[in-house]
Amino acid sequence: MDYKLMAKSMIENKNKTEIMVLNSMVFAAALVLAIVESILPPVPIPVPGVKFGLSNIAVMFALFFLGKKQAYTIGILKGLFVFITRGAIAGLLSLSGGLLSITVMILLMVIFKDKITYMVLSIFGGVSHNVGQFIVITIIYTGMNMWAYFPVLLISGLVAGIVTSMLLKFVMPAFKSLM
Template identity: 75%
Template sequence: MNKTQQMVLTGLIFAVALVLAVVENTLPPLPLAVPGVKFGLSNIAVMYALFFLGRKQAYLIAVLKAFFVFTTRGAIAAALSLSGGLLSITVMILLMFLFRDKITYLIISILGAVFHNIGQFFVIILIYTGMNLWAYLPVLLISGLVAGIVTSTLLKFILPALKRLV
């Protein structure tokens, strides 16, 4: 794939990420939903970029997503998106490097989602100093587990359509 094709495909995957984010925001809240907890459907596109386009493209899409969040929801939401996205991608890259072919997309997705939440949690702690938010961390870890399972499962279903883009 030449640079132009890669740039166009990265743009298409970013567009898919935005569409998935908009779709997720139109869905009704989850039953017994905890404030701020979502499945993170747009992370399906980031995972696809990481697995099939490369690290640079995955980071680029995460940064572009954070910029989009900034323009639509403000600076705090953008900081959460950026911190979670960058930490998540970094952890997934480390897992793929350390375990190569011995790790599944499911495990990578789960740990990526968990670390996405951890990245966001630490930004929240920095923003809301003086508040004891540590009780919220187990909720974020469990929701990361569930979100990772959901995004991995959806990626398996969407993968054939995304592979046709290449």
């Protein structure tokens, strides 16, 4: 199904207030997804802190079907929320990962246009999310040789990207009812 054609109509014919309400609905959805994820048991793999990042489903929805500005808005709000609830370092990590992944996905969408698929976009989003966090960690903790961790980040970003893109496809009807 060609979502792109439908996507244009989602933002068109909407005034500022409607767009703002839409943004806050998607942000609320992101928060709910984050809470759902924190209820689920941790992924049973021997690697610290790896998770799917279900709230990125909302960010991806905003990017694919609403627009770049909306996606950045959701990303920044998400970072602020993590900052308030889980502290400065967690907030910084969320923000760096989120902003880098949105930027990478936008670049890929601009370069490849319709040739790229949602799943690949999501995979690169997941990987670059991890890379962004990795960059911040190496900046904060400079004295450490962290490169052994890098392949783990690639694989976990890949898996997270596949999972979130499939879930996005699955929850699309729910998001559409927000419109």
